[in-house]
Amino acid sequence: TRLILNSKAQDTVLHLAAKEGSVEDLEVEDVLKVGYKGIKCVESGGPEPGVGCAGRGVITSINFLEENGAYDDVD
Known part of the structure; x- marks a missing residue:
């Protein structure tokens, strides 16, 4: 992922969910x-x-x- 994004590691879904309170808050x-x-x-x-x-x-x-449509525009 770091090479594809040409940056440092991005925050994970679970880390952000813990920070925000739940996955539903993302x-x-x-x-x-x-x-x-x-x-x-x-x-x-x-x-x-x-x-x-x-x-x-x-x-x-x-x-x-899936619930938030991230795959809607991909093959």
Whole structure:
């Protein structure tokens, strides 16, 4: 993601959700960044290693993106 965005790591969906209070308080524009050649990037995030399930962060992020139309204009 850093190479595609030509920048430092972006904030994760889970980090921003924790900061804002919940995933429902986020907007797609908060988490989705467009990089090189129009590639859309999102970082899911997850718990600290050894604490919880990393898959949960991925599921939460994908559900958020689907519910908010992030995939509507892609093939």
